[in-house]
Amino acid sequence: MAATEEEQRRRLVECFERAGLTLEQLWMRYFALGGDVGLLELDAYLNGVMVLPRVQRDMVAHAVNERLDELVGRNRVPYSSPVRQSRPARGPLAALVSLLEGAHRAPPERLPAIMDAAGETLDLRVGVYLADYAQCTLVPIGGTGRRPVPVENTPAGEAFQRGDLVVTDEQDGPRLWAALLDGVERLGVLEVAPTDGTDPRDPLLREQVRWLAYLFGHLVTITTQYGDGLDRARRREHRGPVTELLWSALPPFTVATESVTIAAAAEPADDLTSDVFDYALSESSVSFAVFDAGAGEPTAALSAVVALSAYRAARRDGLGLETQARAVDEAVAGLGNGAVRGVLGEFDVATGRVSYVVAGHPPLPLLLRQGKVAGPLAEGRAAPFGGGGRWTVAAEELRPGDVLVLYTDGIVAARDRQGAAFGFSGLAEVLEREVPDGLLPEAARRVTQAVLAHRAGALAEDATIVLLRPFGNEQASRWF
Known part of the structure; x- marks a missing residue:
């Protein structure tokens, strides 16, 4: 659940004390995650005399949470028999379950709707574009209001060409354009818009989007083997x-x-x-x-x-x-x-x-x-x-x-x-x-x-x- 800036800082200080880390140890963990503010700036933030950007605050929070997970993992009370977690409602595992269960016995053209449902568990709105077989145009699959996008001279095309992720700022909010891959075969791109205010440059969000791109790319290839719905969309001319x-x-x-x-x-x-x-x-x-x-x-x-x-x-x-x-x-x-x-x-x-x-x-x-x-x-x-x-x-x-x-x-x-x-x-x-x-x-x-x-x-x-x-x-x- 998202927190206000001051609430996040207050909770961070409480958890930092429980984590048993020195300031230097916390900064090293934060730096390893990609943080780019110095030790003095981090100390000032913890003491409430300096403000950090959202992405940097979240990386500090993640560094502390990782330490708390380590402590809890060592000291959990054992049960008399294994107890398995029930189906998750939110987060990456929920998205994985949603994709796998949704794709079971699904025809190819239903995949975009399945991706929508998986994206919701991550507080993301996801659009799917597949590259035509000439690799000149990215064709929207499912949904309404989306138009084909050229591979050349567009952010979506840049993500496809680089096999990576590109962030853009739009009038209705930021977008992530992520290469859609089956292994290393480029199939298209995903258009991803966070719906919970998450900064699109957040490294954890980027990692989750990468997981979605990998898994969904596999599903596109698998379902195309037994149905023509997605294959037909990628054809621009008669064969x-x-x-x-x-x-x-x-x-x-x-x-x-x-x-x-x-x-x-x-x-x-x-x-x-x-x-x-x-x-x-x-x-x-x-x-x-x-x-x-x-x-x-x-x-x-x-x-x-x-x-x-x-x-x-x-x-x-x-x-x-x-x-x-x-x-x-x-x-x-x-x-x-x-x-x-x-x-x-x-x-x-x-x-x-x-x-x-x-x-x-x-x-x-x-x-x-x-x-x-x-x-x-x-x-x-x-x-x-x-x-x-x-x-x-x-x-x-x-x-x-x-x-x-x-x-x-x-x-x-x-x-x-x-x-x-x-x-x-x-x-x-x-x-x-x-x-x-x-x-x-x-x-x-x-x-x-x-x-x-x-x-x-x-x-x-x-x-x-x-x-x-x-x-x-x-x-x-x-x-x-």
């Missing part, structure tokens, strides 16, 4: 059966562990015809693949999906890269629909070595080192899949900070009205500008957006990029 087939075969566009981050982007989002990619992460290794079945082939989508399926089957059987390549080759040859170009690879977490095979003439993998394109990895090229070739596995030693770049012809082949191609130089310029200081998924998005901005008319072929950063990602926000 034909070919594009539907390819999208259903793709994994999430962003994934990360402590040792690697992978981010991908593909355009045109509503009209893919020939490109697919895949990956698999474990404690010791990362497997990855990109396939391009050729824009002009009427059966390109089928060839791409068959190549992807054959690769997955061989990889999941624990087979090596050469055997994986042979399995893909045989599967594509069996269709009789033409060749498929592609790259297969594996990164060894312990050694830092990446092994790879290049089939046909897709653009060779690039290496971004110290923020600059160091050139393509020129070894390991062989015949396209489906042509009965033989493959040589090439290898490269990666270093912390390196980024491996896989991309298809559509990235460099896009042409402007004068006929000039986006080219390798255009790709290198965007990579060197966006990758070193940004989130990897945002860098991938900006590559494809730059390609779309360059081209005149429709893309001649799919433009897909996959970025792999080994050894973890120091540039990721703490939300990631």
Whole structure:
């Protein structure tokens, strides 16, 4: 329950005496929570001769409460049998219970109302926006009065691009815009307005909003697997059966562990015809693949999906890269629909070595080192899949900070009205500008957006990029 400023100070002094802390110990605990006033200012506040901002007062209060919890936790009287807490009515646990119970057997389109109920237990008003599949617009889900918001040049879009939280001051009160995540896959944003007067910069509130964003993102992904309500809202244009087939075969566009981050982007989002990619992460290794079945082939989508399926089957059987390549080759040859170009690879977490095979003439993998394109990895090229070739596995030693770049012809082949191609130089310029200081998924998005901005008319072929950063990602926000 909220208290007046003087009531809060008075109760703080009482609890501080019970906590058995010295002033210096209290200040250290407060400082560890992010407090930024000095020891003398804290002493003056406790004695009623100085006023502190609301956020700073609450951090001091939290420091004392943590100490009281420690004391009570050690000295509670035991019961003769375990006594469980009844269902909470307010607070983070109540919000968790509300989301989990509300989502049980709920269709996807009911999720925004479930989020509203969970937000009420935290004294928050919550709005949900999902990113369209082109990642250009944030589309409101549920509720009334909300309009689509561009990803570019808006606070909501900034939160989405940074994978973090942004605070704005509105006429009817402050707002928090928080990235909505399933793991590290960006799905949209939450618009959060405190209804109890809490300062939106309060670190505890920000932490609770982060929990909501994580859990709700998981629920969005899970429910989309058995219903079309949310998926339909994210589509801005019609998808034909070919594009539907390819999208259903793709994994999430962003994934990360402590040792690697992978981010991908593909355009045109509503009209893919020939490109697919895949990956698999474990404690010791990362497997990855990109396939391009050729824009002009009427059966390109089928060839791409068959190549992807054959690769997955061989990889999941624990087979090596050469055997994986042979399995893909045989599967594509069996269709009789033409060749498929592609790259297969594996990164060894312990050694830092990446092994790879290049089939046909897709653009060779690039290496971004110290923020600059160091050139393509020129070894390991062989015949396209489906042509009965033989493959040589090439290898490269990666270093912390390196980024491996896989991309298809559509990235460099896009042409402007004068006929000039986006080219390798255009790709290198965007990579060197966006990758070193940004989130990897945002860098991938900006590559494809730059390609779309360059081209005149429709893309001649799919433009897909996959970025792999080994050894973890120091540039990721703490939300990631």
